[in-house]
Amino acid sequence: AQKVTQAQTEISVVEKEDVTLDCVYETRDTTYYLFWYKQPPSGELVFLIRRNSFDEQNEISGRYSWNFQKSTSSFNFTITASQVVDSAVYFCALTPGANNLFFGTGTRLTVIP
Amino acid sequence: GAVVSQHPSWVICKSGTSVKIECRSLDFQATTMFWYRQFPKQSLMLMATSNEGSKATYEQGVEKDKFLINHASLTLSTLTVTSAHPEDSSFYICSASLGRQETQYFGPGTRLLVL
Numbered sequence: 665a666q667k668v669t670q671a672q673t674e675i676s677v678v679e680k681e682d683v684t685l686d687c688v689y690e691t692r693d694t695t696y697y698l699f700w701y702k703q704p705p706s707g708e709l710v711f712l713i714r715r716n717s718f719d720e721q722n723e724i725s726g727r728y729s730w731n732f733q734k735s736t737s738s739f740n741f742t743i744t745a746s747q748v749v750d751s752a753v754y755f756c757a758l759t760p761g762a763n764n765l766f767f768g769t770g771t772r773l774t775v776i777p
Numbered sequence: 778g779a780v781v782s783q784h785p786s787w788v789i790c791k792s793g794t795s796v797k798i799e800c801r802s803l804d805f806q807a808t809t810m811f812w813y814r815q816f817p818k819q820s821l822m823l824m825a826t827s828n829e830g831s832k833a834t835y836e837q838g839v840e841k842d843k844f845l846i847n848h849a850s851l852t853l854s855t856l857t858v859t860s861a862h863p864e865d866s867s868f869y870i871c872s873a874s875l876g877r878q879e880t881q882y883f884g885p886g887t888r889l890l891v892l
Contacts, residue, residue, distance in 0.1 A: 755821070
């Protein structure tokens with residue numbers, strides 16, 4: 665069975681604080697892809713990152729960084745020095761094998777100025 | 778790159794009417810397009826997957842006669858909500874990709890309100 669768990673429903677931080685969004689996944693497939701998407705209040709999902717199961721290297725893109733650990737089935741997302749524009753719902757998602765995209769329930773991040 | 782558009786962005790209609798939503802990949806050819814539905818403060822629920830030139834594959838519980846999907850070209854897929862009822866009111870989002878395991882790029886969504 666495939667499952668993506670985002671245990672944090674809502675998070676509030678003060679601007680300039682760092683924040684980490686957790687994502688834990690379950691799959692029996694050995695080949696799979698993990699994603700993070702951002703959904704601002706406008707509703708459009710914005711693609712942030714894609715990582716395949718064989719690449720455990722962490723990635724940094726500006727203020728964003730991702731920590732992928734197969735040993736704990738986690739793919740956590742950290743925003744450094746948060747800004748008000750980071751306020752959105754963030755979805756972690758999994759594509760196992762040749763199947764469709766499975767989304768977590770999302771984490772609503774509010775950055776307070 | 779990887780821009781997906783959706784039209785219209787807002788629809789208000791009377792119960793019993795049909796509504797067509799278009800999804801276009803603007804700068805790439807999408808082998809596969811997906812249609813999702815999202816209720817307020819919930820995650821996305823996949824409705825169906827469509828490949829260009831073939832019939833759509835619907836998820837369990839999604840009525841294919843109610844939600845008609847056509848994927849006539851590599852850049853266009855349409856979702857028609859037939860005989861819409863108030864319970865069909867929702868946020869409908871499409872996505873496009875080069876294949877099932879490839880990255881999905883999402884459109885801006887269509888908010889449907891059925892009165």
